[in-house]
Amino acid sequence: MTQSPNLDVDPQLDLVLERVVDVSPELVWKAWTQPQHLKKWFAPAPWSVSECEIDLRPGGMFRTVMVSPEGEAFPNMGCYLEIVPHEKLVFTDALAPGYRPTEKPFFTAVLTLEPHPQGTIYRVVAKHRDEAGKQEHEAMGFHQGWSICLDQLVAMVKALAPQ
Amino acid sequence: MTQSPNLDVDPQLDLVLERVVDVSPELVWKAWTQPQHLKKWFAPAPWSVSECEIDLRPGGMFRTVMVSPEGEAFPNMGCYLEIVPHEKLVFTDALAPGYRPTEKPFFTAVLTLEPHPQGTIYRVVAKHRDEAGKQEHEAMGFHQGWSICLDQLVAMVKALAPQ
Numbered sequence: 001m002t003q004s005p006n007l008d009v010d011p012q013l014d015l016v017l018e019r020v021v022d023v024s025p026e027l028v029w030k031a032w033t034q035p036q037h038l039k040k041w042f043a044p045a046p047w048s049v050s051e052c053e054i055d056l057r058p059g060g061m062f063r064t065v066m067v068s069p070e071g072e073a074f075p076n077m078g079c080y081l082e083i084v085p086h087e088k089l090v091f092t093d094a095l096a097p098g099y100r101p102t103e104k105p106f107f108t109a110v111l112t113l114e115p116h117p118q119g120t121i122y123r124v125v126a127k128h129r130d131e132a133g134k135q136e137h138e139a140m141g142f143h144q145g146w147s148i149c150l151d152q153l154v155a156m157v158k159a160l161a162p163q
Numbered sequence: 164m165t166q167s168p169n170l171d172v173d174p175q176l177d178l179v180l181e182r183v184v185d186v187s188p189e190l191v192w193k194a195w196t197q198p199q200h201l202k203k204w205f206a207p208a209p210w211s212v213s214e215c216e217i218d219l220r221p222g223g224m225f226r227t228v229m230v231s232p233e234g235e236a237f238p239n240m241g242c243y244l245e246i247v248p249h250e251k252l253v254f255t256d257a258l259a260p261g262y263r264p265t266e267k268p269f270f271t272a273v274l275t276l277e278p279h280p281q282g283t284i285y286r287v288v289a290k291h292r293d294e295a296g297k298q299e300h301e302a303m304g305f306h307q308g309w310s311i312c313l314d315q316l317v318a319m320v321k322a323l324a325p326q
Contacts, residue, residue, distance in 0.1 A: 094264035101257035101292040105264035129264040
């Protein structure tokens with residue numbers, strides 16, 4: 001299938017986290033696509049993930065429940081759009097599973113993984129519908145939150161895999 | 164790629180047009196995916212289509228401008244989600260090209276074509292985010308409008324193809 005177009009970053013509307021991590025694209029992919037692994041890193045501690053459901057196909061469910069340190073649950077529901085194993089994962093909360101439009105779309109995430117001599121170039125682009133959405137996400141602590149999560153992901157997969 | 168899940172019809176939220184038409188799936192596909200053909204049938208006369216842009220890949224643009232009998236222009240912008248030539252076409256206005264969430268999502272359309280001894284089982288399912296959306300679409304004349312368009316499509320491809 002042809003690659004999707006227009007995934008370039010728009011600095012007015014998008015937020016980007018890009019870092020080189022010292023684990024392989026294969027291990028990062030595993031962390032993102034298997035619920036038992038994703039639950040261990042997808043919320044920045046002391047937040048946690050109590051539930052995760054993954055149906056890894058276009059239109060398939062991506063559902064998580066994040067739990068605050070005070071015990072409040074925040075459900076997230078969306079669906080996958082593109083899946084290129086070890087390379088690219090696109091999902092959105094603008095569509096529920098089966099592509100049904102949702103009430104309050106917030107963002108589409110484009111994760112790309114590229115092999116690097118030290119491991120992987122890890123890149124997440126969060127695409128918002130407007131500047132207000134971008135600013136809200138930034139104020140929620142996008143960069144710090146996703147960066148802490150990435151540290152957690154790396155530590156988790158290192159514990160999984162023989163070095 | 165695995166077929167997408169959850170495309171079943173929900174009678175509370177979806178509208179369906181299903182008819183057998185006496186032209187082949189290949190010709191219906193052509194009518195849906197080439198701008199010069201789509202412009203001839205996609206709006207029920209005396210409405211017309213003044214512009215059509217098709218970038219036939221997941222995340223690619225599907226843009227039309229419909230013109231009322233009084234000359235008022237109504238632009239529609241969305242993107243494709245799934246493309247299975249001669250079988251299935253899924254697009255939505257909940258995401259702009261490149262999967263960016265939009266301001267006012269209305270529906271996702273799932274077109275399926277199935278070979279039939281008389282030609283093609285033509286099926287369009289319009290999936291709305293809520294019952295109000297479905298009712299609004301119904302009141303706009305979904306069934307009549309899409310049915311007139313389908314008659315126009317059939318007449319158009321018959322004029323194209325040697326019988």
